[in-house]
Amino acid sequence: MPAAQPPAALFAMNPAHLPQLFPSRQMARLRELAHIDPGLVVRDFADPSVAAVLATTEVLITGWGCPPIDADALRAAPRLRAVLHAAGSVRHMVGDAFWERGITVSSAAGANALPVAEYTLAAILFAGKDAFRLRERVRAGRTFPDPTTAYPKLGNLGRRVGLIGASRVGRRVLDLLRPFDLEVALHDPHVADPEARALGAEPLPLDELLRTCDIVSLHAPDIPETYRMLDRARLAMIPDGGVLINTSRGALIDPRALTDELVSGRIAAVLDVTEPEPLPADSALLDLPNVFVTPHIAGSLGNELERLGRTVVEELERLTGDGPLAHQVHRAELAISA
Incomplete structure (x- = not known):
């Protein structure tokens, strides 16, 4: 104009x-x-x-x-x-x-995507080191095992990371992941396979991504088509010991099914968004050693x-x-x- x-x-x-x-x-x-x-x-x-x-x-x-x-x-x-x-x-x-x-x-959504992507990158790298759970173990037991022998499965070399959604945030995360020795997969029904590969990710159907990735990070929009996209059946596909990261919206995940999975200890989660939000004071998620909850801080603050x-x-x-x-x-x- x-x-x-x-x-x-x-x-x-x-x-x-x-x-x-x-x-x-x-x-x-x-x-x-x-x-x-x-x-x-x-x-x-x-x-x-x-x-x-x-x-x-x-x-x-x-x-x-x-x-x-x-x-x-x-x-x-x-x-x-x-x-x-x-x-x-x-x-x-x-x-x-x-x-x-x-x-x-x-x-300014693109500018707001950057701190969310930075938060996600930090969560992915910490998850690969199992830092969140081990912090709780140290705090509870006040013991410090020899890290060179106690944690043979830790590390980010070749760790498989699956991103759900090539949104502005998802694309920023893909950019930030490029320097690391990770295997990255992407599911987004609106992104063709050649574009996904150009973004630095292996295109996969959602169920295959969930079954094959150690760390899964949600970056899909909150629209009717994505409501409860991670239901009980799909959460069960995440491998034992996997980590789910959500900086998108709580509505994308079935909250009861998520709570059951996390209470069981089978998987872990980094949750910047939840449903409901905020969580009630008596929520089981707030006391679990395998759950890291932050109060919707990933976006611009x-x-x-x-x-x-x-x-x-x-x-x-x-x-x-x-x-x-x-x-x-x-x-x-x-x-x-x-």
């Missing part, structure tokens, strides 16, 4: 996130590119106090806590041409009326939020210049993505 004058822009999100998304250096760049009031953050598009500014807004800069941009909101913003989302999925923020209006939307804000600023530069957006979201993508 090249323009002679900077476009009128407006923040729409939970204002608590604004200082970390756009610290002073990013806010200064943003204000050079657009007319925007850093003190005005909309939480309700129907609020009469924002009607005048919404009526002139050309670009919405959104984030977590943005209200749905529905038909009423669109009527209140007749000049709106673009939405730049400083977070991940836009699925629940935009609907039919939005797409029918032809508004451009961009997301703390100083990582600036990366999301920087992505939006860079998209705004493209929007007001001559280049195409680097992170535009298209309607068709939402059927198979988060």
Whole structure:
């Protein structure tokens, strides 16, 4: 959207996130590119106090806590041409009326994928060393066996890792795994075999991946087709001693079946997401030595939020210049993505 004058822009999100998304250096760049009031953050598009500014807004800069941009909101913003989302999925923020209006939307989902992939890489490498379980053993027994003889099956040389889903996160994980001596498999029904191999993975049907991989990491979207994709039968396919990593969504796994498998001690898990979330205080998973639970921290947090804000600023530069957006979201993508 090249323009002679900077476009009128407006923040729409939970204002608590604004200082970390756009610290002073990013806010200064943003204000050079657009007319925007850093003190005005909309939480309700129907609020009469924002009607005048919404009526002139050309670009919405959104984030977590943005209200749905529905038909009423669109009527209140007749000049709106673009939405730049400083977070991940836009699925629940935009609907039919939005797409029918032809508004451009961009997301920082790619930037948010990086810390999730970094978390996953760390989990994979620690799992290959059995670090989570051994930490609990040391803590409980206060004993330190000779590591050169006590753990003959540990190690990441040739360890088989299976990724379920070539999402943005899944692809980032594949990139990060390239330097390591691991055997990597991928299941994604939307990725052809040659593309999977180009990504550095052996393409496999889901059941075969589960049966043949020591470590399984979930990166599929939370859509109707993936609901409970790891049910009791499929969890049972994971080899004894295998490790399941979930940084996607808890809904992809049958929670009762997962609990039964983990209580039995047959497999282990690294869970950044669960169902329900958060887990109740009396959940068996919180006390098991073979389960490592974190409170949904894999995605962008703390100083990582600036990366999301920087992505939006860079998209705004493209929007007001001559280049195409680097992170535009298209309607068709939402059927198979988060």
